[in-house]
Amino acid sequence: MTPVLATALAILIGAAIAYILGFDPFVAYGALLTGAFGNTMAISSTLAGAVPLALAGLGVSVAFRAGLFNIGAEGQYWIGVIAAVWFGYHLTGWPGWLHTLVCVVAAAVAGGLWGGLIPGLAKAYRGAHEVITTMMMSYIAIYFGQYLIAAGGPMHAPGYNAQSYPIRQDAWLTVLVPPQLTTAVFFALGTAVAVWWVMFHTTVGFRLRTVGANARAARYAGILVPAYTVLALGLSGLLAGLAGGVQVLALDHRLMWGFNTGYGYTAIVVALLARNHPFGVLLAAVFFSALSTGGQNMQMVSQLPSSLTDVLTGLIVFFVAAERMVPLAIAWYRRRRGVRVQVAAAGEGGREA
Amino acid sequence: MSSFLEVVDVHKYFPGVKANDGVNLDVRAGEVHAVLGENGAGKSTLMKLISGLYQPDAGEIRLEGRPVRFGSPRNAIRAGIGMVHQHFMLIPALTVADNIVLGDEPGGIRYKRRTAAAQVRALSQKYRLEVDPLARVEQLSVGLQQRVEILKVLYRRARLLILDEPTAVLTPQEAEELFQVLRHLKAQGTPVLFISHKLDEVRAVADRITVMRAGRTVATVPAADASPQELANLMVGREVVLRVNKPPRTPGDVVLSVRNLSVTDAERRLRVRDVSFEVRAGEILGIAGVDGNGQTELADAIAGLLPASGGQVAFLSQDITRLPPGERTRRGIAYVPQDRQRDGLVLDFTLVENAMLRDVSHPPFSRRGILQHRPARAYTERLLEAFDVRPRDPDRHAGDLSGGNQQKMILAREVSRDPSLLIAVQPTRGLDVGAIEGIHRQLLRLREAGKAILLVSLELDEILSLSDRIAVMHHGQVVDIVPAETATREQIGLLMTGTRVGESEVAQPSNR
Ligand SMILES: Nc1ncnc2c1ncn2[C@@H]1O[C@H](COP(=O)(O)OP(=O)(O)OP(=O)(O)O)[C@@H](O)[C@H]1O
Ligand SMILES: [Mg+2]
Numbered sequence: 001m002t003p004v005l006a007t008a009l010a011i012l013i014g015a016a017i018a019y020i021l022g023f024d025p026f027v028a029y030g031a032l033l034t035g036a037f038g039n040t041m042a043i044s045s046t047l048a049g050a051v052p053l054a055l056a057g058l059g060v061s062v063a064f065r066a067g068l069f070n071i072g073a074e075g076q077y078w079i080g081v082i083a084a085v086w087f088g089y090h091l092t093g094w095p096g097w098l099h100t101l102v103c104v105v106a107a108a109v110a111g112g113l114w115g116g117l118i119p120g121l122a123k124a125y126r127g128a129h130e131v132i133t134t135m136m137m138s139y140i141a142i143y144f145g146q147y148l149i150a151a152g153g154p155m156h157a158p159g160y161n162a163q164s165y166p167i168r169q170d171a172w173l174t175v176l177v178p179p180q181l182t183t184a185v186f187f188a189l190g191t192a193v194a195v196w197w198v199m200f201h202t203t204v205g206f207r208l209r210t211v212g213a214n215a216r217a218a219r220y221a222g223i224l225v226p227a228y229t230v231l232a233l234g235l236s237g238l239l240a241g242l243a244g245g246v247q248v249l250a251l252d253h254r255l256m257w258g259f260n261t262g263y264g265y266t267a268i269v270v271a272l273l274a275r276n277h278p279f280g281v282l283l284a285a286v287f288f289s290a291l292s293t294g295g296q297n298m299q300m301v302s303q304l305p306s307s308l309t310d311v312l313t314g315l316i317v318f319f320v321a322a323e324r325m326v327p328l329a330i331a332w333y334r335r336r337r338g339v340r341v342q343v344a345a346a347g348e349g350g351r352e353a
Numbered sequence: 354m355s356s357f358l359e360v361v362d363v364h365k366y367f368p369g370v371k372a373n374d375g376v377n378l379d380v381r382a383g384e385v386h387a388v389l390g391e392n393g394a395g396k397s398t399l400m401k402l403i404s405g406l407y408q409p410d411a412g413e414i415r416l417e418g419r420p421v422r423f424g425s426p427r428n429a430i431r432a433g434i435g436m437v438h439q440h441f442m443l444i445p446a447l448t449v450a451d452n453i454v455l456g457d458e459p460g461g462i463r464y465k466r467r468t469a470a471a472q473v474r475a476l477s478q479k480y481r482l483e484v485d486p487l488a489r490v491e492q493l494s495v496g497l498q499q500r501v502e503i504l505k506v507l508y509r510r511a512r513l514l515i516l517d518e519p520t521a522v523l524t525p526q527e528a529e530e531l532f533q534v535l536r537h538l539k540a541q542g543t544p545v546l547f548i549s550h551k552l553d554e555v556r557a558v559a560d561r562i563t564v565m566r567a568g569r570t571v572a573t574v575p576a577a578d579a580s581p582q583e584l585a586n587l588m589v590g591r592e593v594v595l596r597v598n599k600p601p602r603t604p605g606d607v608v609l610s611v612r613n614l615s616v617t618d619a620e621r622r623l624r625v626r627d628v629s630f631e632v633r634a635g636e637i638l639g640i641a642g643v644d645g646n647g648q649t650e651l652a653d654a655i656a657g658l659l660p661a662s663g664g665q666v667a668f669l670s671q672d673i674t675r676l677p678p679g680e681r682t683r684r685g686i687a688y689v690p691q692d693r694q695r696d697g698l699v700l701d702f703t704l705v706e707n708a709m710l711r712d713v714s715h716p717p718f719s720r721r722g723i724l725q726h727r728p729a730r731a732y733t734e735r736l737l738e739a740f741d742v743r744p745r746d747p748d749r750h751a752g753d754l755s756g757g758n759q760q761k762m763i764l765a766r767e768v769s770r771d772p773s774l775l776i777a778v779q780p781t782r783g784l785d786v787g788a789i790e791g792i793h794r795q796l797l798r799l800r801e802a803g804k805a806i807l808l809v810s811l812e813l814d815e816i817l818s819l820s821d822r823i824a825v826m827h828h829g830q831v832v833d834i835v836p837a838e839t840a841t842r843e844q845i846g847l848l849m850t851g852t853r854v855g856e857s858e859v860a861q862p863s864n865r
Binding site for chain 1: 677682688690695699700710718
């Protein structure tokens with residue numbers, strides 16, 4: 001319930017801000033909606049944009065479930081892109097489907113090793129905090145990618161632009177609904193189901209959740225907590241890498257400058273809003289993608305700057321993170337009106353016997 | 354005497370549970386009032402209602418004759434009602450003084466740490482609750498943590514002190530010290546309301562006793578008039594056997610052999626020093642000792658949760674000193690750890706998930722790595738039934754269970770794993786008399802079935818009545834191992850201070 005509440009609150013406050021700035025909130029939100037879902041093209045773009053968000057969001061949520069904060073999904077995404085592109089133009093003469101598969105697998109593995117294995121091992125055996133290591137690895141990945149395609153870089157394609165050679169066309173994902181929606185959407189759906197199944201229907205998922213819920217009890221339960229730390233971050237990186245691979249095979253088809261989209265960062269918000277539930281991640285991904293595609297239309301129609309959508313995102317993060325503040329705020333409000341009400345014992349210790 | 358606090362026909366419901374369903378209570382100025390009742394009877398809920406953590410769905414609470422309604426514990430403590438919870442709410446990384454003044458610090462924007470420490474020191478002397486204000490809470494034994502909790506409410510000038518199962522975690526000596534404190538408070542006119550499962554101590558320290566059953570208060574009696582049997586029957590609603598009867602049995606082969614074991618804790622302090630003993634099949638070895646003398650570390654080391662810094666542990670004739678905890682579990686060691694909420698359970702998991710915690714990779718919980726939800730649920734239902742865990746709802750979260758039922762859940766899981774060795778640390782902590790009876794019967798049944806049992810308990814009576822042999826620990830060492838038939842309370846009590854019969858020198862008390 002709270003995620004829905006947080007979103008609703010954010011939208012309301014966003015409307016108030018628009019109103020104060022002298023815009024009609026109904027016009028603005030209406031334009032946002034039509035921009036995101038108004039016609040087939042809009043829907044196609046929104047869903048296409050949701051795919052990388054969903055995949056990377058799944059990645060972040062897997063780490064969250066194990067009590068780990070993978071803040072470096074952005075870098076893992078880039079590593080995925082790099083790996084997919086490298087295999088995408090180096091391999092020749094493979095059947096298209098196999099070529100695609102190789103690229104996708106390469107992206108996932110690269111992301112997993114980058115974001116998972118290295119920070120995971122550092123955390124498990126050296127106690128290095130994953131927030132620091134995943135972040136550092138993330139920057140390394142981003143700068144590494146820029147180096148690869150800069151003039152003189154190993155993947156630089158001849159020409160004025162800083163970009164790589166394109167992936168061979170036979171490996172591209174098929175467009176389903178123009179302009180943007182490709183078979184990538186099946187990767188997102190399939191992965192969500194797979195993550196859900198692993199988390200809730202396998203012993204591995206159970207152990208992973210146990211580590212996240214109570215690491216001491218996990219040790220008592222005989223779970224090798226360091227191994228599961230590595231595994232969780234590995235899976236997390238793998239999914240973020242997959243996001244990059246799938247996205248580049250679907251749309252950009254090459255590594256290029258200006259490619260930086262921030263999917264890996266938004267993915268954190270997606271996981272937060274979804275409360276780490278795989279199907280929730282799908283919904284949240286569509287929501288944030290809609291904000292971004294709809295935001296442009298909103299700016300054109302109502303002149304309200306599309307950065308309002310960033311404000312909305314910020315507000316949502318705030319409300320979700322400050323989950324406990326909502327009941328407190330309500331209680332405060334009622335108290336002020338002289339009505340004594342139940343301050344839901346929620347935050348204060350509903351958990352002990 | 355006038356009533357300080359009155360609870361009039363109070364009701365409190367949780368989804369599907371009538372936790373309090375018509376509760377009446379009055380606490381008079383200057384009395385010690387005890388609340389007795391089975392696990393899940395609604396005692397903690399009642400205390401939380403009084404201390405503002407919950408609000409009643411119906412009924413009234415009156416303080417000195419005036420109806421009150423506390424929106425939060427903060428309001429309650431402002432009105433003078435201070436509560437010490439069944440499970441402590443301290444911040445381990447902070448010092449004693451910091452924890453006590455937290456939220457009510459001396460000084461304005463700048464926290465005056467020195468003043469706080471001085472105030473806490475003065476307070477602890479005034480109430481004879483000795484504790485080092487500068488020690489970090491995580492380094493304190495449970496008994497000392499409780500003192501911190503009590504000081505915390507006294508610091509806030511509580512006029513009524515509420516304690517939820519204060520003695521469940523204490524040694525008999527510590528409990529006696531606590532009672533001194535309670536009597537001291539009473540003499541100063543501060544009434545005390547406390548929950549307990551121990552009939553003897555309730556009769557020793559309380560003026561009046563209120564008994565709860567299934568969410569209702571069934572009787573309030575003067576402590577002087579109540580016999581233990583009568584109280585037990587009131588609580589449980591049936592006749593309770595207070596004595597266990599232990600048939601003689603010849604122990605079998607050695608199951609667990611501990612040789613010269615030494616253990617250091619996470620802070621690298623030496624907690625177990627050169628300990629050796631054996632436990633045989635069909636035998637209960639009791640480990641007695643004052644809390645904090647290395648018993649829990651010993652148990653943790655045998656279970657594999659703490660590494661041995663020296664010596665050897667052998668299980669079924671195989672060296673397991675270096676095996677990880679999971680492997681020991683697989684080989685047949687069951688473990689009921691001391692801290693049920695931190696180690697024994699995952700509070701955010703359902704009972705089904707908690708039941709599978711230790712054996713998730715085996716049937717009925719999973720097959721080839723895939724969870725078998727339906728069989729797991731059915732298995733859990735049987736566990737709840739067999740061990741009388743209430744409510745019998747496998748989908749409930751462990752955190753929603755009452756303290757005693759959480760404990761029963763852990764025992765149910767561990768005992769049902771059909772282990773060769775059961776390590777049980779304070780298995781009946783927080784259980785009502787009826788449940789204790791049940792657990793004792795389970796332990797004896799295991800013994801009968803030829804299992805080895807290592808029973809760590811702070812309850813001398815429990816140790817004396819269940820054990821075949823008793824090892825007494827002091828300052829990390831086993832002072833002596835004596836046969837239970839001939840052991841007396843006095844003898845064990847003396848050993849617990851580190852004195853062997855015939856010796857007069859008392860070893861230094863352990864440094865907790
Ligand atoms: N937060 C909660 N949500 C749902 N049910 C609860 C909650 N707290 C308590 N209950 C239920 O209310 C009943 C009374 O619980 P309570 O903790 O008051 O028992 P208790 O008398 O303190 O028992 P114990 O001696 O075992 O500590 C139990 O059935 C318990 O499961
Ligand atoms: Mg209780």
